[in-house]
Amino acid sequence: MAGKKPAFNIQILNHSTVEQTGVEERAIRFTKRSIKGASKMQGLHMVLSMIDLTTLEGKDTPGKVNQLCIKARHLHDHIPGLPSVAAICVYPSMVSVAKKALQGSTIKVASVATAFPSGQSSLRIKLADTRFAVEEGADEVDMVISRGKFHAGEYAYVFDEIAAVKEACGKARLKVILETGELGTLDQVKKASTIAIAAGADFIKTSTGKIQPAATMPVTLVMLETIRDHFYKTGKKVGMKPAGGISKSKLALHYLVMVKETLGDAWLDKQLFRFGASSLANDVLMQVAKETLGHYQSPNYFSID
Amino acid sequence: MAKKKKWDYSPAPESKQPAAISRRYELFINGKWQQPTSGSYFSSINPATEEKLSEIAAANEADVNKAVQSARLAYEKYWKKITPAERGKYIFRIARIMQERARELAVTETMDGGKPIRESRDFDIPTAANHFFYYAGWADKLDFAFPNKKASALGVAGQITPWNFPLLMAAWKIAPALATGNTVVLKPAETTSLTTLKLAEIIQEADLPPGVVNIITGAGQTGALLTKHMDINKIAFTGSTEVGKIIQRTLAGSQKKLTLELGGKGANIIFEDAPIDQAVEGVINGIFFNQGHVCCAGSRLYVQESIAKIFIKKLKDRIGTLLVGDPLDKNTDIGAINSAQQLKTIQSYIKIGKAEGASFYESDCALPKKGYFCRPSLFTNVAQSNRIAQEEIFGPVLCILTFRTDDEVIEKANNSPYGLSAGVWTDKGSRIFNISKRIRAGVIWANSYNLFDPTSPFGGYKESGFGREGGLQGLQPYVQLS
Numbered sequence: 001m002a003g004k005k006p007a008f009n010i011q012i013l014n015h016s017t018v019e020q021t022g023v024e025e026r027a028i029r030f031t032k033r034s035i036k037g038a039s040k041m042q043g044l045h046m047v048l049s050m051i052d053l054t055t056l057e058g059k060d061t062p063g064k065v066n067q068l069c070i071k072a073r074h075l076h077d078h079i080p081g082l083p084s085v086a087a088i089c090v091y092p093s094m095v096s097v098a099k100k101a102l103q104g105s106t107i108k109v110a111s112v113a114t115a116f117p118s119g120q121s122s123l124r125i126k127l128a129d130t131r132f133a134v135e136e137g138a139d140e141v142d143m144v145i146s147r148g149k150f151h152a153g154e155y156a157y158v159f160d161e162i163a164a165v166k167e168a169c170g171k172a173r174l175k176v177i178l179e180t181g182e183l184g185t186l187d188q189v190k191k192a193s194t195i196a197i198a199a200g201a202d203f204i205k206t207s208t209g210k211i212q213p214a215a216t217m218p219v220t221l222v223m224l225e226t227i228r229d230h231f232y233k234t235g236k237k238v239g240m241k242p243a244g245g246i247s248k249s250k251l252a253l254h255y256l257v258m259v260k261e262t263l264g265d266a267w268l269d270k271q272l273f274r275f276g277a278s279s280l281a282n283d284v285l286m287q288v289a290k291e292t293l294g295h296y297q298s299p300n301y302f303s304i305d
Numbered sequence: 306m307a308k309k310k311k312w313d314y315s316p317a318p319e320s321k322q323p324a325a326i327s328r329r330y331e332l333f334i335n336g337k338w339q340q341p342t343s344g345s346y347f348s349s350i351n352p353a354t355e356e357k358l359s360e361i362a363a364a365n366e367a368d369v370n371k372a373v374q375s376a377r378l379a380y381e382k383y384w385k386k387i388t389p390a391e392r393g394k395y396i397f398r399i400a401r402i403m404q405e406r407a408r409e410l411a412v413t414e415t416m417d418g419g420k421p422i423r424e425s426r427d428f429d430i431p432t433a434a435n436h437f438f439y440y441a442g443w444a445d446k447l448d449f450a451f452p453n454k455k456a457s458a459l460g461v462a463g464q465i466t467p468w469n470f471p472l473l474m475a476a477w478k479i480a481p482a483l484a485t486g487n488t489v490v491l492k493p494a495e496t497t498s499l500t501t502l503k504l505a506e507i508i509q510e511a512d513l514p515p516g517v518v519n520i521i522t523g524a525g526q527t528g529a530l531l532t533k534h535m536d537i538n539k540i541a542f543t544g545s546t547e548v549g550k551i552i553q554r555t556l557a558g559s560q561k562k563l564t565l566e567l568g569g570k571g572a573n574i575i576f577e578d579a580p581i582d583q584a585v586e587g588v589i590n591g592i593f594f595n596q597g598h599v600c601c602a603g604s605r606l607y608v609q610e611s612i613a614k615i616f617i618k619k620l621k622d623r624i625g626t627l628l629v630g631d632p633l634d635k636n637t638d639i640g641a642i643n644s645a646q647q648l649k650t651i652q653s654y655i656k657i658g659k660a661e662g663a664s665f666y667e668s669d670c671a672l673p674k675k676g677y678f679c680r681p682s683l684f685t686n687v688a689q690s691n692r693i694a695q696e697e698i699f700g701p702v703l704c705i706l707t708f709r710t711d712d713e714v715i716e717k718a719n720n721s722p723y724g725l726s727a728g729v730w731t732d733k734g735s736r737i738f739n740i741s742k743r744i745r746a747g748v749i750w751a752n753s754y755n756l757f758d759p760t761s762p763f764g765g766y767k768e769s770g771f772g773r774e775g776g777l778q779g780l781q782p783y784v785q786l787s
Contacts, residue, residue, distance in 0.1 A: 016578070016579065016580055016581040016582070017578070017579075017580045017732045018580050018582070018583070019580035019583040019584075019752050021752075021753065022580060022582075022583030022584075022586055022587065022752065022753065023582075023583060025586070026583070026586050032423055032427070032635070033314060033635075033636055034314070034317035034635040034636055035314060035315075035317075036315050036317050037315040038315050039312065039313060039314050039315040040315070042310065042312055043312060046312065225582045232615070232618070256312070260312060261626045265311055265312065268312055
């Protein structure tokens, strides 16, 4: 969205409440879908194509990031026809390394920013952090909201900050991390989602991966429902990224079922849905190999960059 | 990149093999399988395929007499004499064997009645087993259930169950009767006798004394004979209000105790401050659970006018994601209508609703070519004066009405000959208590719908019947207090 920054309007928070037990029940229903045969294979391919392969550690080096980028391009060349992951997700200082390593591929570089993971810094620093990531070549920026301000009831501050970061992103797409593990209730998750979407988020994202609990199905469902409300009202599609804790194929397929039955088939696309994960890819690859060859292979056959 | 193929779920059918349905079932009387005196059998078919599953003995008057006699004998000879703890032991045993044979029971229930395997597997069978577990615990604690009183058994209980939850309803009836020391003659609905007959096998396996539980099969005629029998102390019936009235007339002047659990037209009320997305889910579950063949279904939806538009839009979108088809497929949400006759009833109500001027909406999903299927559907622009808002359709058809104030919706919800169930959705605790106090219904769910537990009593007001099943209250209809 180019041009004017949106202004906070308190009325956006006049949304309906959330009933936790109802959300949990609905989330369990998605896990009862049986995904077998052709639909399993198609689902697994889809999961791979939606992964933001992530490394966010203090000990990250150009060497580590480089290896991860090679993994992103060559997930498992023993099986032809596999998609590549959607993006590599790194700290701002590693963006240029990743950008170079991924040259010539369709894989995006996503960078966390805004004093990730706590977000406890000034707006000036956060904007500078964002601009640095974008200048280094980030295609996508994963920002964190100010949870402290949110809990203090300063919703306008949270909103304006997101809008400002969005502006600083320029052409880069903005994912807004709510850090739902720190928000306390599903009602708060809905409120934070609504603020982030109204302030211009291209994606809303559950977690940094540094706080437990990270992504859960109930939390993701509430966020998907908020995206749906926005779509009903405006016709605009906002993306969703659960991150942290999704390391098994079966769980990833349950998430896809949830997306399909909540938002529809249009959202089953890496433009609108991502998994933030580091070890999910190999579990999916093992399942794909099993479906292809008819038996499980040892984990030793799957690279661990 | 090529345009992606739409992601649909591949068929995931449960195997039919665990059902192990016999080609023919006899009557279970006095602990033995006995041929019917009539020598006649009727067919039980799979409503999803219209294929014959088995043939089942039709009990006539001589058979009913035999069954009641053996129940009486068993009461005098064994059941009255053993200790309450011993009774509990047998009931626990039934519950455990049901769990062991859960898969067989679930597949059979789905093949015989048309309900989705997900429901029979996750709801019907486990809840039925839980009922036996729950009442087994009461068997030796009746003094605590009725403090300062002595609870004694009535004698022989005649029980008649409906076709919508065959095994679960058998459990609701048999478990409290046995726990309180009564013996039983039970007749299941003729379209869905199979799991009750398997329950007879389980009772045999649990080694209950002969005659304590007798299962006789047949059509309405067999049930009528049972209710008329002079040596029965108690009748428990779950089914239509029409038949319930006939039974009550039959029993007038007799000493028999009676429990009736009849029809309903549940009001599900959505206030503007409700958790909308969960309420939509609750409405879906309230009306489409078990194809709408639920006496407490939330078939009358009252939505506050200020949110009616968005609520109905969300409902329609959600209906679009329901999967209708093969009940044995693990992904099926809505299975087959129980019988050709019931399908006809539902279709006639849809016709009536259209003729009454209500707006009809149904899912655009494809239906299987064979079998009895009905798309999930709803009517908007419905008024209290419409027949579809007054009468029980017993199918996947929702009627939507709107309201403005609390008083108005209470009055409208109570404006029905039925009074079995209701739902209220609001963020305001005080409103929940106000509404639930003033609505005449046996069960009222707050911010939820169609939740069941053996510890919770269930039953109706007005033409929905009387007496309670489940919980402590469910013991009362089977005891004499002194």
